Amino acid sequence: MNKEIDFSRYLPYLAGITFSVVFGFSFLFSKEALEFLDPFQLLGFRFLLAAIFMTLLKFIGLIKTNIIGKPLLPLLLVSLFQPGIYFPFEVLGIQLTTSSQAGLMISLIPVSVAVLAAIFLKEKPGRIQLVFIILSVIGVGIVVSFQGELAAAESHYLGIVFLLGAVLAAGFYNIVSRYISVSFTPVEITFAMCYFGALQFNIIGYISHEGPMGEYLGVIFNPETLMAVVYLGILSSVLAFFMMNYSLSKLPASQAAIFANLTTVVAIAAGVLIRNEPFYPLQGLGAVLIILGVWGTNYFGIKERTGSRIPEKARESEV
DSSP states (O other), X not given: OOOOOOGGGGHHHHHHHHHHHHHHHHHHHHHHHTTTSOHHHHHHHHHHHHHHHHHHHHHTTSSOOOOTTSXXXXXXXXXXXXXXXXXHHHHHHHHHSOHXXXXXXXXXXXXXXXXXXXXXXXXXXXXXXXXXXXXXXXXXXXXXXXXXXXXXXXXXXXXXXXXXXXXHHHHHHHHHHHHHTTTSOHHHHHHHHHHHHHHHHHHHHHHHHOSOHHHHHHGGGSHHHHHHHHIIIIIIIIIIHHHHHHHHHHXXXXXXXXXXXXXXXXXXXXXXHTSOOOOOHHHHHXXXXXXXXXXXXXXXXXXXXXXXXXXXXXXXXXO
């Protein structure tokens, strides 16, 4: 008797591949837009468009949200980590480095998740996992130390620090998002993140712009920025975030985070092939060590077990 294949079990992985590819190209579009927009102006436009798009989807009935009676503080905490803290660090890091290097540094998110899980979830890494964590750190050291002409620029090292801050924020986001997936759907989490980002970044962007509102908003219609804002606002901030939140609601945080490897490959390829960004042999070695370290951290990571402090309810629910 042939058993029917349950394709629903593969949906979280398909969602992971989707958000990884979209996020991979987002570094390229961000780098392009930052040539014409201030960092917080770009973030403000990105999440404003995302919030408007999500509201339109809700208005026509394609998505549903209902947060009445649910604990809002954890939802605000998730939104604070991502996009509130993560994206300012990421976009500033992209501005001071290259899109390929930014994608490479962001690949450390799974390592950050493993370390934070050990601290806050008491999921201690095994010896083999610890070896791969150290391996990824060595890879980062190589990438930071050997940057060709960029190595002489202090701003480049500052960009690396910003990117590491983004990695840490994303690690906290992965942990907390797994907790609240019991109470909130992926759509509700994405909806809150878009509005939080639109409000926070436009307030900061407008204050730092020091000009009339018409001038602040008018730059979005420039051909050089419109395509990037649409990509980042709709595909990256709505579609990719929904796919990420969906994956996090169905998979352990460490497994969902491993898709950052694919994001790294896409980001490096886009930066080198499309923007002609330099990529030196020693950077390649560092990239291999980072990706290998991230893979090993997850492959040999602690699997979900009885007594884990990450809730199971969301994963047990039907897709």
